[in-house]
Amino acid sequence: MMATPMLQLQGVAKRFTLHRQNSLELPVFHDVDLSVSAGECVVLDGASGLGKSTLLKLVYANYRASAGRITVQSAAGPVDVTQASPREMVSLRRDTIGYVSQFLRVIPRVPALDVVAEPLAEDAGDDPAGIEAAREEARRWLARLRIPERLWHLPPATFSGGEQQRINIARNMIKPKPLLLLDEPTASLDAANTDTVISLIREATARGAATVGIFHDAEVGAAVATRRVDVGAFRSKG
Amino acid sequence: MTTATTEYNFAYLDERTKRMIRRAVLKAVAIPGYQVPFGSREMPLPYGWGTGGIQVTAAVIGPKDVLKVIDQGSDDTVNAVNIRRFFQRTTGVETTTRTVDATLIQTRHRIPEAPLAEGQVMVYQVPVPEPMQRLEPREAATRTLHALAEYGLMHVKLYEDIARYGHIATTYDYPVLVNGRYVMSPSPIPKFDNPKMHMNPALQLFGAGREKRIYAVPPYTPVESLCFDDHPFEVQRWDEPCALCGATDSFLDEIITDDRGTRMHVCSDSDHCHSRQQEQQQAPVPRPEPEQALA
């Protein structure tokens, strides 16, 4: 008997309507059917511009699906992301879905250590011991990702692209979640850090996370994938 | 012996006006501490000189009343003399300087030391009836605050005093809570006098002529001075007794007697001081008190 997949896309379609250009419609894909189970790491393949990032964003509800259903298994039961209320999505993102986007959206003034610790610190609430534990864990992640200690108390706005990307990864993976979405997590990283990220992904898979990832580097994709899906198959003819 | 002039109605005001003021007084008595608006009339002295007190007195005074008028505790300052003469001319009533003999006392800025009795009426002259005026000058706003008993602002003022001076610096016109409901300005009496208002057997009436408000504290009404739990209300104390009568429990004025700055403290309440001096002179045995006190 198959366990319920962690993530299920059924008949999902996405098109953009650009009202400022005479309501020009840009179809991206249609009829996407995809299931990802716990312990799987699905790597999305396909040429750039085909909509791989878009697919991840639909799962995260950063984009709105034009049709279809996207079902995620939360602790409280299945949630259809396309119909979920904002508060359900906030809760889902907090506890169920981790997302490493391509770009770190920088929150001004918050030191790197706290940016990374935040998902755990949030759960700790007022408890000072919990907050300190969150910071401790953040330090471990920063060290593992080779962020120099002198940068830990600085806000990441002035960091290099690679450093920002590592902060992004640490922040969004520090709290283990059942579903992980990764969009080009190693794009600006050197070999050593890329290897570290591969290990992190493998560890996540090993603990039972369902992962969907996009990797520009074929080797990285090969190193972590348990299955590969070509999004070209879903692509709408423009 | 004085004769009333017949040019004016008894007590100067016409009867309709007296009725209007009495209605306001009745309302005020029914709602202790609440400021009742009234149609303040033109009086033969300008605003700021006691027109409110005079109007209240004029509305309640009767031919059998015995009137005492004091200003800063004294019967013989200019204002007290003038107001007393005004009522002598327009009513012909008997006047007195002795608190215990008066039925009606009009006062500016003091409560007499001699305890009042049932049946006596005190009329206070009030410049600014609204206790929150400095902090909230808009009358529409203060009216709502009183109506909803929202008195946080009053405590803000006291807080500011403590923050600035280390203690509540207000020494006169110290705000009070009347009958557990309305916060009231007791008029610029020294805070030393505030405790006298509490459960007083006399009827206390307050008149503000310029601001056109009348309020009242009926007999035996609780009146508490506002304070903080850790900064309780305290009255003023002096290190010396009165230089003339030796009293240690009255409000003392400081009088500078020469240009070298020599000063002496004497009772502000002239009647009180006089009475005590007379008692001491009449006593068969010389009282050691004054010498001890002056040592």
Place this chain on the structure above:
Amino acid sequence: MNTPNTNSPLLRVRGIAKRYGDRVALHDASFDLWPGEVLAVVGESGSGKSTLLNAIAARDKPDAGSVEFQVRGGGLQEVFTMTEAQQRMLARTDWGFVHQNPADGLRMDVSAGANVGERLMGLGERHYSRLRATAAEWLGRVEIDPARIDDAPRTFSGGMRQRLQIARNLVTQPRLVFMDEPTSGLDVSVQARLLDLLRQLTRQMQLAAIVVTHDLAVARLLAHRMLVMQQGRVVEAGLTDQVLDDPQHAYTQLLVSSVLQP
């Protein structure tokens, strides 16, 4: 500590409408707000966003509609049928209102400590030292040097005044805070500091908030959800990042594409 009733929203707004003569300033606005949710209301001048805020905060009675608030120890209660005394009590305890101009929300000539302590004094706190200690703690939380506790806000900079206004509102641990353009008029660096503070405080205190702003970046930073308003109507609503990154309505697309990137 009041356990939130998670089955009903903290605030339920239905059909709010407001007109000034012939001009309809607000058509039929409706939404629910849950505990701990921050909702941004964005739009340009004349969109009706401030009108909506003032109507919901009971500062200005709307011509139609209802606003229900989940009172402590009770259920949803219609705000406009409350007595003035109840509304004022609500405004001083469970609600906060942060004005665009801090001078509108502060007593400018009264010390910072008294500004923060006033609500507590209004609720019957009569212990001076406790009031002062609470005020000092709050000044610290909004990053104002506690040594300035006895200074009047007239001597403060704009950013400090705004932070003081926030402290004054939050001292009674409100569950819902209304903010009208809380950062506009402030220097950029000052804005950043204030936004960071607001972000932290809303999370720490589990505050629900309705933030009116014309600045999309403020919405993105502070809010989970967003309403986009145009000419008195809500044209789009949803998750903040979704509305900003995948705008569906023509006007939202226009707004988002018009933002200058430094």
